[in-house]
Amino acid sequence: MATKTQETFRCMMCGHEYAEAVEKDEDKERSCPKCRSNSIRHLKKKRPPKE
Numbered sequence: 001m002a003t004k005t006q007e008t009f010r011c012m013m014c015g016h017e018y019a020e021a022v023e024k025d026e027d028k029e030r031s032c033p034k035c036r037s038n039s040i041r042h043l044k045k046k047r048p049p050k051e
């Protein structure tokens with residue numbers, strides 16, 4: 001059974017933010033639903049800093 005989580009992404013080109021369900025460890029190429037740029041940044045949830 002696939003583990004999906006809702007992740008947030010942001011387009012660096014137009015600034016559009018959107019959420020998408022992704023599978024664990026998935027690393028597929030994404031593109032902005034608005035401008036189709038592939039400059040998508042994954043907005044990770046805040047975690048305690050690793051040192």
Ligand SMILES: [Zn+2]
Nearest residue numbers: 011014032035
């Ligand atoms: Zn965009």
